[in-house]
Amino acid sequence: MTVPFDELKSEFNRVLLSLNFRQDKAEDIAQIFAENSRDGVYTHGLNRFPTFVQYVKDGQIAPDAEPTKEGGLGSLEQWDGHFGPGILNAKFCMARAIELANENGIGCVAIKNTNHWMRGGTYGWQAAETGMIGICFTNTIANMPPWGGVDPVLGNNPLIISVPRKEGHVVLDMAISQYSIGKLNLYKSQGKELPLPGGYDKDGHLSTDAAAILESQRVLPVGFWKGSGLSLVLDLLATIFSQVRSIDAITGGGPESGLSQVFIAIKPIGTKTNELIEEIIKYTKTSRPEKDGGEVFYPGENTLRTRAKSLQEGVWVEENIWEKVRNL
Amino acid sequence: MTVPFDELKSEFNRVLLSLNFRQDKAEDIAQIFAENSRDGVYTHGLNRFPTFVQYVKDGQIAPDAEPTKEGGLGSLEQWDGHFGPGILNAKFCMARAIELANENGIGCVAIKNTNHWMRGGTYGWQAAETGMIGICFTNTIANMPPWGGVDPVLGNNPLIISVPRKEGHVVLDMAISQYSIGKLNLYKSQGKELPLPGGYDKDGHLSTDAAAILESQRVLPVGFWKGSGLSLVLDLLATIFSQVRSIDAITGGGPESGLSQVFIAIKPIGTKTNELIEEIIKYTKTSRPEKDGGEVFYPGENTLRTRAKSLQEGVWVEENIWEKVRNL
Numbered sequence: 001m002t003v004p005f006d007e008l009k010s011e012f013n014r015v016l017l018s019l020n021f022r023q024d025k026a027e028d029i030a031q032i033f034a035e036n037s038r039d040g041v042y043t044h045g046l047n048r049f050p051t052f053v054q055y056v057k058d059g060q061i062a063p064d065a066e067p068t069k070e071g072g073l074g075s076l077e078q079w080d081g082h083f084g085p086g087i088l089n090a091k092f093c094m095a096r097a098i099e100l101a102n103e104n105g106i107g108c109v110a111i112k113n114t115n116h117w118m119r120g121g122t123y124g125w126q127a128a129e130t131g132m133i134g135i136c137f138t139n140t141i142a143n144m145p146p147w148g149g150v151d152p153v154l155g156n157n158p159l160i161i162s163v164p165r166k167e168g169h170v171v172l173d174m175a176i177s178q179y180s181i182g183k184l185n186l187y188k189s190q191g192k193e194l195p196l197p198g199g200y201d202k203d204g205h206l207s208t209d210a211a212a213i214l215e216s217q218r219v220l221p222v223g224f225w226k227g228s229g230l231s232l233v234l235d236l237l238a239t240i241f242s243q244v245r246s247i248d249a250i251t252g253g254g255p256e257s258g259l260s261q262v263f264i265a266i267k268p269i270g271t272k273t274n275e276l277i278e279e280i281i282k283y284t285k286t287s288r289p290e291k292d293g294g295e296v297f298y299p300g301e302n303t304l305r306t307r308a309k310s311l312q313e314g315v316w317v318e319e320n321i322w323e324k325v326r327n328l
Numbered sequence: 329m330t331v332p333f334d335e336l337k338s339e340f341n342r343v344l345l346s347l348n349f350r351q352d353k354a355e356d357i358a359q360i361f362a363e364n365s366r367d368g369v370y371t372h373g374l375n376r377f378p379t380f381v382q383y384v385k386d387g388q389i390a391p392d393a394e395p396t397k398e399g400g401l402g403s404l405e406q407w408d409g410h411f412g413p414g415i416l417n418a419k420f421c422m423a424r425a426i427e428l429a430n431e432n433g434i435g436c437v438a439i440k441n442t443n444h445w446m447r448g449g450t451y452g453w454q455a456a457e458t459g460m461i462g463i464c465f466t467n468t469i470a471n472m473p474p475w476g477g478v479d480p481v482l483g484n485n486p487l488i489i490s491v492p493r494k495e496g497h498v499v500l501d502m503a504i505s506q507y508s509i510g511k512l513n514l515y516k517s518q519g520k521e522l523p524l525p526g527g528y529d530k531d532g533h534l535s536t537d538a539a540a541i542l543e544s545q546r547v548l549p550v551g552f553w554k555g556s557g558l559s560l561v562l563d564l565l566a567t568i569f570s571q572v573r574s575i576d577a578i579t580g581g582g583p584e585s586g587l588s589q590v591f592i593a594i595k596p597i598g599t600k601t602n603e604l605i606e607e608i609i610k611y612t613k614t615s616r617p618e619k620d621g622g623e624v625f626y627p628g629e630n631t632l633r634t635r636a637k638s639l640q641e642g643v644w645v646e647e648n649i650w651e652k653v654r655n656l
Contacts, residue, residue: 071597240598243604276567284560287477297476299560
């Protein structure tokens with residue numbers, strides 16, 4: 001079923017106020033959860049909201065926490081999120097990175113002791129909306145084996161890179177696993193086969209069965225050894241920048257919390273930016289489609305289509321989760 | 329056969345001096361070409377040297393060119409490489425990014441009008457040697473189709489991320505294609521099968537035959553649609569930062585030249601850096617090996633082994649290419 005965007009947001013807002021979130025914070029969080037569903041990232045919109053509420057009730061998320069600056073040098077700042085809502089901490093950090101980039105061309109803000117930021121793309125869109133290039137990534141609980149190993153000791157550390165563009169921002173939002181854990185759960189719950197192998201089953205065979213992959217915990221890194229290496233270095237960077245709690249410690253601590261995240265904003269400087277972006281997008285689309293009637297898309301292009309559809313026809317919701325939230 | 333490192337370097341130096349390179353420049357270029365072979369990146373060491381020499385003779389590489397600063401803001405600088413040797417321009421830019429990071433926490437240097445930097449990892453090692461985190465990437469001639477398309481309109485834009493570490497730096501050096509073009513050529517020349525699919529043959533089937541993939545030009549991006557998106561955004565970033573010549577223009581211009589590259593250095597700040605890095609490396613290695621007697625490696629670990637072996641037993645060279653260089 002579908003629900004109007006405003007109704008979705010207003011339900012989130014109501015629940016958040018009942019949990020004693022300050023009005024402006026409730027508003028910001030409700031907006032972003034609703035936007036995530038609106039843009040088609042259901043796993044980190046409505047579907048994740050009940051978990052968020054539970055974490056607040058369990059005291060794992062501190063509704064009132066405000067980030068404080070702990071250290072840094074010049075355009076590189078280290079903040080402490082004090083276990084506040086990941087969404088608010090992340091939004092704050094990207095805004096701060098943008099301020100630094102406005103002054104100094106580039107800004108990098110790392111935050112420790114934060115919580116899940118839901119859809120990483122949110123903060124890429126945020127940077128792009130201000131005309132900035134945005135780069136951000138997060139560590140996660142261990143959920144992916146390294147290349148050559150079977151036990152999950154790496155995170156699938158989502159990486160976001162966004163480029164502002166008048167006709168629609170380019171926003172790459174990718175987990176370093178071939179499929180995000182949310183995506184695997186979605187395929188599992190719908191009983192659908194993955195279009196391409198997403199990991200190994202427990203017998204060590206490449207598999208398109210999401211349930212078998214989730215069971216073996218052998219999620220595939222993008223590009224096999226390459227994604228394994230990329231995940232490791234992103235873990236190192238997030239941990240070094242924030243100076244706290246490596247993936248080992250995060251994973252040992254029960255439910256995923258105390259994450260580290262990194263936000264970089266870069267100011268496009270020069271008069272040819274728009275023209276060059278259009279040249280590249282146009283050139284990319286000259287590649288003949290593999291399938292009849294197929295098309296080559298840039299990252300973020302389909303988000304805009306989903307967004308337009310959601311605003312026109314209502315945001316798609318899973319009925320039972322929607323009912324659950326209405327009863328919170 | 330193998331050749332002592334010093335002999336390899338000295339041959340390169342001799343040839344470069346004969347091409348009228350200034351002594352210090354010849355020394356730097358010879359050192360890096362020799363190091364690339366020493367570290368096992370043969371495709372961008374000795375094997376590529378004759379091509380480099382030819383490009384100098386053809387006037388595509390200007391031996392005397394010095395980079396000049398063109399613009400920027402604060403910690404973000406834009407330079408022009410004036411078609412000088414890619415190795416020297418890249419080394420200069422990473423050194424400049426390190427200076428900026430020393431002053432301001434983070435430094436980002438973009439260069440336009442440069443040439444192939446050979447092994448991207450060189451500049452990651454360079455940053456790590458000074459205790460800095462290094463990130464760099466380059467655009468390339470179009471050599472990889474986007475997801476959903478068949479014509480190569482994206483570059484496989486190598487991405488390097490390095491982390492300084494007392495016991496051996498962590499250096500990720502990856503092309504965004506599953507196998508670099510150099511690696512595919514190596515497998516083709518040796519008639520060996522790729523361990524995992526590296527692209528599509530001309531009938532559109534995933535293939536482990538390097539020759540068939542090079543023929544179809546349908547090299548596989550890491551993680552299918554994800555690498556396709558990552559390549560596109562790296563192209564956008566390199567082009568926006570340098571404000572010149574998109575991949576379309578590079579590809580249209582004959583042999584690969586006039587590239588744009590981006591170099592970022594970040595200063596690790598805090599007292600726990602080493603301890604946290606060791607914690608992550610150690611934790612990663614706790615993953616039980618997939619195969620009996622197998623091992624989980626971090627990026628850069630095997631480079632150190634190859635390096636030690638090369639220094640002890642001599643650097644491996646392809647005999648016919650070595651002869652060719654000795655006769656240049």
